[in-house]
Amino acid sequence: MNTPDIKFDEKGLAPAIVQDAVSKEVLTLAYMNEESLRKSIETRETWFYSRSRQELWHKGETSGNTQRIVDMKYDCDKDAILILVEPAGPACHTGSYSCFTESVLGEAKEGTSDRFAILNELEQVIAQREAEMPEGAYTTYLFDKGVDKILKKVGEEASEVIIAAKNRSHEELKWEAADLIYHLLVLLREQKLPLDDVLSVLEKRR
Numbered sequence: 001m002n003t004p005d006i007k008f009d010e011k012g013l014a015p016a017i018v019q020d021a022v023s024k025e026v027l028t029l030a031y032m033n034e035e036s037l038r039k040s041i042e043t044r045e046t047w048f049y050s051r052s053r054q055e056l057w058h059k060g061e062t063s064g065n066t067q068r069i070v071d072m073k074y075d076c077d078k079d080a081i082l083i084l085v086e087p088a089g090p091a092c093h094t095g096s097y098s099c100f101t102e103s104v105l106g107e108a109k110e111g112t113s114d115r116f117a118i119l120n121e122l123e124q125v126i127a128q129r130e131a132e133m134p135e136g137a138y139t140t141y142l143f144d145k146g147v148d149k150i151l152k153k154v155g156e157e158a159s160e161v162i163i164a165a166k167n168r169s170h171e172e173l174k175w176e177a178a179d180l181i182y183h184l185l186v187l188l189r190e191q192k193l194p195l196d197d198v199l200s201v202l203e204k205r206r
Contacts, residue, residue: 024196028099040072045068063089
């Protein structure tokens with residue numbers, strides 16, 4: 001199988017950025033050589049080249065945390081690869097959803113002018129919960145119970161939104177609407193449907 005005309009460095013490597021295809025969270029940075037790129041294309045799962053061990057490695061071969069490839073892209077210089085995946089568990093060897101967990105600038109976040117930024121953050125948190133399945137988390141409980149439980153909660157929250165609206169209670173309605181949006185995002189994650197796809201439909205209808 002022919003591979004794209006990637007410009008590998010003098011060691012025969014190119015950086016590969018792995019991104020969650022649904023949440024758009026950057027999961028890890030690894031390196032590929034021509035063989036690992038070819039195997040990734042053939043198997044539709046990520047293969048990399050370990051610079052420390054100097055050998056190929058298949059992500060998830062021992063842990064089970066494989067990454068199914070949805071798409072692969074290269075940059076304008078053809079010397080870096082972006083891999084969009086559906087992860088079957090944490091990307092990091094520490095058990096974290098993403099390898100990028102530490103902030104260089106500190107944990108404090110400046111206010112944002114994007115009033116919908118919370119939806120992006122919530123989508124990423126839900127994806128992290130699905131990957132890590134932390135014990136005691138409500139989102140973990142929903143994913144553990146499966147689609148029927150999630151659908152039931154979406155239905156319940158939709159009904160409560162209707163009741164709140166009929167009661168003409170803004171206070172009640174805002175809380176119930178928030179619950180509905182959260183459970184809908186959980187459902188989208190379970191179905192592996194990015195929120196971006198829903199937004200694109202709205203844009204087409206505009």
